Amino acid sequence: VDIRRLGPGDAEAVQAAGHLFDAPPTDRWSNQFLDRDGHHLLVAYEQGVPAGFVSGVEITHPDKGTEVLLYELGVDEEFRRRGIGRALVQALLDLAVDVGATNVWVPVDADNEVAIATYRSAGFDEPEPTGILNRAVGDDR
Numbered sequence: 021v022d023i024r025r026l027g028p029g030d031a032e033a034v035q036a037a038g039h040l041f042d043a044p045p046t047d048r049w050s051n052q053f054l055d056r057d058g059h060h061l062l063v064a065y066e067q068g069v070p071a072g073f074v075s076g077v078e079i080t081h082p083d084k085g086t087e088v089l090l091y092e093l094g095v096d097e098e099f100r101r102r103g104i105g106r107a108l109v110q111a112l113l114d115l116a117v118d119v120g121a122t123n124v125w126v127p128v129d130a131d132n133e134v135a136i137a138t139y140r141s142a143g144f145d146e147p148e149p150t151g152i153l154n155r156a157v158g159d160d161r
């Protein structure tokens with residue numbers, strides 16, 4: 021699998037991966053996302069076909085440094101159970117390390133066992149009672 025980090029000017033690539041999103045992405049919102057600092061979109065391709073994506077947003081707080089919210093993760097049904105979801109999560113973790121983040125966190129529905137299995141396999145802690153899973157990635161205090 022080939023994981024590509026999209027950036028400014030890549031709205032066409034977002035459209036090409038549009039079927040992976042909950043709703044069709046618009047060019048305006050795609051460009052806003054791609055142009056904004058701390059907004060990350062990684063797309064996985066299998067032989068050139070968009071197979072999955074992960075998005076993440078940096079959030080900085082005085083006592084916590086920069087954390088990355090794993091906003092969405094999705095793999096097209098026909099490409100599931102091949103390690104793509106895990107590879108996408110790992111790619112976002114690597115990016116979080118690169119930007120000097122301290123933690124990556126994701127809210128997950130308690131009954132989404134597959135998502136929880138995917139995050140656990142990428143080293144996240146057990147879900148908190150709030151449904152949030154954390155993965156410490158650094159401490160650049």
Ligand SMILES: CC(C)(COP(=O)(O)OP(=O)(O)OC[C@H]1O[C@@H](n2cnc3c(N)ncnc32)[C@H](O)[C@@H]1OP(=O)(O)O)[C@@H](O)C(=O)NCCC(=O)NCCS
Pocket residue numbers: 092093094095096099100101102103104105106107126127128129132134135137138141
């Ligand atoms: C969650 C999702 C992204 C996983 O993608 P995937 O490419 O199939 O996941 P992977 O093949 O990388 O599997 C990751 C781990 O989860 C486990 N897993 C994946 N699907 C599973 C299933 N149906 N049943 C049990 N375990 C499963 C794998 O065994 C693997 O664990 P391992 O590394 O210890 O072997 C995908 O199922 C999906 O898009 N679901 C719908 C959207 C969603 O729920 N997103 C998360 C929102 S928080």
